[in-house]
Amino acid sequence: MSVVITEISPQYDAKIAEVIKQVGAEFGAIGEGFGPSDPEVEAMSQHYHAYDASRYFIALVNNKVVGGSGIAPFNGSSEVCELRKLFLLPQSRGLGIGKTLTEKCLEYAKSSGYSQCYLDTLHSMTTAIALYELLGFKHLQQPLAGTIHNGCDVWMLKQL
Template sequence: MGDHQITIRNELKAGDLGQVAALHGRIYFEEHGFEMGFEAYVMESLLEFYRQYDSSRDKVWVVEADGEMVGFLLLMHRQDEQAQLRYFILEKKYRGMGLGKKLMQEWIDFYKEKGYKGAFLYTTSGLDPAVSLYERFGFKKVSQIKSRNFGVPLLEMLYQLKMEKA
């Protein structure tokens, strides 16, 4: 972990939503060439999340190093007792140290604790490390479509998590 003090908090604070949008805008541009429309899309969908945020059913994971946001993940409730996994992001230098796995495990634990019936997430081609993590935790690809939504040709993929019946 180096000499950085890494903490994870689970409550939203003033300034967080803007930081999440900024992280996505910058990282996805640097690593995937996504245009500004992507950052705008993240902003819009964060507003949607915020407007229906319910701390009894939703949870955020804010990863901070030395007080700065370096990662984020959230679980939001959807219709029919479904949960959506969104905004899973980590700055490059904090990847590969088990943080992503820890976040995913905590996400799954909360998902089970709340008794959701299923879960889903959308992702895009080219995010292989994230995808292999999703698959390790039981998500399976159910569909994909070609898209140029964010200024680059890619596949938008839908993954679903179906809990085994106990």
Template structure:
């Protein structure tokens, strides 16, 4: 197994959107008010290319795209905060430490971009991911920060870098 992490490319858009939407269907997460119905899910390369101080990394296993994760300056977040966004992996590749590798890459990139905190939004249905966030040092919040537009999320967390 050869795992690589690289910056997103335009040709990754279609496969990433498929991985994200399949994951949400798999876990029976609401589709309205999530990345499922967000039109930017189909144009992640452009979204990150157009946003200063953002980055998105994809991971490949044996040269096959298996997921990704990014750092995004969501409007309305406190100064020094960015959002850890769109961490999704194919079902077959979860539980192997790849999500942690992607998060570590994002922490390093966020710090390099000058951020002091990372914020994220999630769902109770994604319990394994939430547990991974807790182990990584994310602390629960009582409500949402910023204006992600993903109003269906019910778990909000923050980590100091």
């Protein structure tokens, strides 16, 4: 099995959109207030750029897109970034790909000067939450002000 983590490019936009929507549906993250419904999902490569201190990475297994994750400023902040859209197809879970993607995002966040990383997710995504806890994210009682994902019910923050 060949696993490659690379930055998003236009050739992968349709495939990662498919993954995000499929996995979102699996966990009930459908409609307004959930990441899979964000307009950026249709063209991820157009929304993550060095000039605004954001990146989206995809995971390829045997040259097929199986997931991805990104970092972007939270509400335009230069201090707080957001871990965005970590989604993996079922067959690619349990292989360490989610951890590798998240660590790549966190490395990028640190190198971009962020001091904190925020995320929101769903309580049903227990494996992802366990990963975030393992990587040092702490639970918050409520979302950070300005979050757009009001359908999420778990909020976490990590000091970088």
